[in-house]
Structure formats: structure tokens, C-alpha cells
Amino acid sequence: MLQADPLRERIVSLFDAMSPQLRQAARYIIEHPQEVALVSMRELARNAGVQPSTMTRLAKFLGLAGYDDIRANHAEAIRFRVDGFAARAMQTDESEEDMAAAQLSRRMLQGLAAQIARLTEPASLERLAAAADRLAQARRIFVLGLRSCHSVAWHFHYVMTLLGEKTTHLDGPADTVGDGLIRASAEDVLLAISINPYALHSLELAQLAREKGLGIIAITDSEVSPLVGLADIAILCSTESHSFFHTLAPALAISEVLCGLLANKDRTAALAALQRADRHLLSLNTYATAIPRRRI
Amino acid sequence: MLQADPLRERIVSLFDAMSPQLRQAARYIIEHPQEVALVSMRELARNAGVQPSTMTRLAKFLGLAGYDDIRANHAEAIRFRVDGFAARAMQTDESEEDMAAAQLSRRMLQGLAAQIARLTEPASLERLAAAADRLAQARRIFVLGLRSCHSVAWHFHYVMTLLGEKTTHLDGPADTVGDGLIRASAEDVLLAISINPYALHSLELAQLAREKGLGIIAITDSEVSPLVGLADIAILCSTESHSFFHTLAPALAISEVLCGLLANKDRTAALAALQRADRHLLSLNTYATAIPRRRI
DNA sequence: ATAAGAATGCAACATTTGTTTTATATGATA
């Protein structure tokens, strides 16, 4: 990434002038440069979700003779990178402070990656599968995550919203957080996310849910978390990080895996639901198809 | 060269048992591993000075189905070298309609871990450091993340709230999302988070901020994201996952690193701020010190 | 509303790919 790559820059600079299909192809190439040299054009096109001819058209649009020029360029980049690997690792001409920053960043990121990788232990995987089963069976899923855990709760809820209307996010202003549970019953499940320090309100609501007979799935940070005693299934994530703050990346990863598992229970239904959501948001003009011109 | 390569070892161990032509082919492959994946078999054979059929025969001699197995192996090695485990896990063999939950979970988690690990590339670290510097200089930080990116925006804001009152979260009901920018000026910075598909409103607000002279830091998913053109510094995160949905775990990791870097600028001040926040929340009885007894 | 233009999907095309078959050459053994 450090060395100049004229073709890459050319793609980026001409991106705005491309048609939607050309953009999709270009985006895929930009984001998966190695693949260009390693798979055939047809396969690349399939992975990028465009027609083979679009790849040829992209090459011509970039002023090249054909697709082979694109491949040749990327193959060259790989050759260069492989050979120049050692040289690249050498250059550490950064200022003191920047190096410190880079070092801290690297340590934090490596730590996070390791923590998420550690979630692949069999014990975790079993709990994930069990939790997904339980959530799939539930009539309704109430999602609870306060304070720092709000991000995880909301993300789970948001993704599930794309699949259907099964979840209720327990949140709201004016102390109405728990109101969603008013009509909850034993057929429902509460997905509660809480890490140390545990928000009192979360525990109280989980307790309430338990008394109402709801099943409880917990994402929490320790075997001795108060949620473990309340929950039918508890999935544990570490929250330690090489900084002042706890990390929520592993918890978020867990919630994403749960979403993935739930969607995987009925892939065709999930696909259909996603397409419906797409159409809806499209008709609402929610997403940008191009860089917005100046507002009038 | 560092990782174990079973095929390579097999070639070496069987080398003595090969015929002269087979040896010539094998030697060339051993000495030019990257070429195997980057050129066609016929060209490789020509460069190695053997017949095309010799390559096929070599593959069979090694106990493989055909030459494509050799190429696949070398392509995998390149992918591995370039970006760790990511590409390996990336292979989309969706042949198994309902993959075992454990397997899907493992693949998703490994993919996430690899994506976060890949953020430790020098280019990313530099951008992180630069972004942290810019954010530290700013008078005020406006945080913007809509829809799926809300979780990241909110988490950044929440953590920063523990450190002080520097951030404003651009969010709110009744279409008041952008109101926070009313008193924003050139001394301030906007931290905008948006991934494909890009929420139109996010781009419009970023545009507005730009016109008001704010600095813009972006967390986004591609070099060709519309935010890149608007931003002073763009930090890129991949969002692909082995499920139907995009992942936000790398984006969250980035935001956590930014928080960590900011706190690290003045460790004692950060510590003091955290203690103050602790005391405040303690006096409000926000956190549980024990498992809550039954509510009365 | 309509036509001009661009963008896109589709299918046919020639080429190139990896493989297999056939023929020839090589070399060891009796």
C-alpha cells in the first residue's frame, strides 16, 4: 500500500465518472486487489456481482486494451510486494510520538484480534449455537444493553430489524427503558448485554424478565457476572484492552455471530427479507447512490 | 516461507524419485513459487523449459488430481502472506446449504479477528495516529454515525464522555440529527462513520460540515467511499463477513483505538477524569455492587 | 410523452487453458 500504484489511483480518480456497474466492479477490485491476479476474470466478476463483460468494459474505460492489463498490473504488484517484503518492514522513520501512537494502536488491535479469535474455542461455539437456537424459537426477542453496552444491543436490534420484526429494543427516554417488557411473556426471550461495571438497571430488568418467565440469553464478561445466575445461556467475552477503557469489540462480534446464525437458520427467508428491506430503504432514498451534489 | 507448506515439503521429499523432466518442473516451481499462481500453466512450463504435459504429470505424481491443485495451493500461500488468515476464511464455498452452526461461527470469528489484525498495517497505523492528533487539537468533536454505524458513533461518544465534555453526538428524534452542528465552526472536527450502503443523510451532513469549515475525520470502508473525498483523514475498515450482513467490529475497533490514543495524550488527566466519572456514577447508584435482590 | 442516448444483460465467438492420447525416443537388461 505504500508504494505508488498508478492503476489503483486511476481507478479511484475516475470512480465518480463511472456507471453503477462499473463502480461495483471497480470497488471490488480496489478492495480485493490480490484476487484479481489469483482468479479468473469470470470468477472475479461473479464475486463482484457483475457481468464478465463489465470487467472488460472497466478496462477499456480506464484506457487499457483489455482486462489482461488489469490482471498484469495486479500480478506485478504481488510480485513486487512479495519480493520487497523485507525492505518494507525495515522502514520505521517515524517521529517519537507517532511511533508511540503506532505502537499503542498495534498492541490494542492485536489484542482485540486475539480476543475475538479466542471466541472460537469449542465451549464458546457451543454456547453460541445454543443461544441461536433459543433465540430462533422465541416468539419475540427483547434486547437490552445500557450505557456502554448500548452499542451492542442496538446493533443486534438493527440487524435483526432487517430480517423481520421479531426484536424489541429496550430503550427510550424519560425512564421508559423497561416499558417494552409490559406485554412480554414466557414465550419470549431477553437478550441482555452487560459488562463490568454492571448497570443496575440492566440487572433489575433481567430480574423482572426472569420473574415473568422469559428465557434469558446473556452476553457478559465473566463467569461470575451477576447475569450468569439469571441467564439460561451466558456467552462470555473478554473486555480487557491495552488502554484505559474496556473493549466492546468481542461483544459486538458475538452479537454479529448470533445474527449470522439466526439468518442462517432459513437462508432463503433471510435473503427475501433483506431484499424487501433494501427495496423499502431504496424507495425512501435512504442511501446514496452517488456523492451528493451540493444541497440546494 | 515461515508457515508450513505441506505441498512444498512433499515436492522436496519426492524429488529424488522423479524423472529428469519432472525434476526440472519441480525445481522451477520450488524456486519460483509466486509465479505458479500468477501465470498460466503453459507459460510456467515454457519458463521452466518443459512441456505443458509435464506439469500435469507432476501434479499426478504428487498424488493430486491435476495441476489446478498446485496452483490453488500457491494462490492460497500468496493470500496468506498478503493478509493473514483473512482470505483463507474468505473462500465462499456456499455449497453446504446449512452449515453447522459451530463452523459458521468459527469462520465468522476468524474472519473478524483477521480483519482487525490487518488494521495493524503501517498505513492504517499512520492514519490512526494522524486522526488522533487532529481530534486532540479540535475544540469540539461532533460524532456522526447513522443506521448501522450508530453503534460505533455512540460508543465513541460514550467513552469520550467519560473523559470530558468534548464530544457532541449528532443524533436525535424528529429529524434533529444535524442540529448539533448549528454552532459548529472551523475550530471543530467532525468524526463521521459510514459504510456501504452510505446513508444519504450522513453524507449531506458531512458536506454541510465541510462547508462550515470543520475538519473531517472519516471511518469508512473503501478508498472509493464518498466520505473519502470529503474527509481530511479517512481510516479504512473492511466490513465483509461470512454472513448476510456487514460487520462493524473492525470499525468499532478503530473507534476504540482512537479513544485509547486520545486518552494516552494526557494519561494523568484521563485517569483523573475517569475517577471523577466513577464517583459521579457511584453517587447515582448506576452500577450494581452486588446481585440485585428481588425488587420490592 | 417521446425520442435519443447510455447502460446493462445475454449469448455467441475465437482463443487459450489444462488434460489426455498417441507416437517417438531413451535406456536398462538379458
Added chain:
DNA sequence: TATCATATAAAACAAATGTTGCATTCTTAT
């Protein structure tokens, strides 16, 4: 040397690749 088994070269083959032309769809401007 004669014979046979193996190794190699050459050519034929089906499958795939990248490309192109054409029909259809979608925009955009009048």
C-alpha cells in the same frame, strides 16, 4: 544386440477464458 518398459514430445481434445455484438432496459432531455 534385441527387447521391453519407461520417459518424453507432439498433437488432439474438451472446457474455460476474455471479448464482442446485439437486444433490452433504464435515463435524461426536449
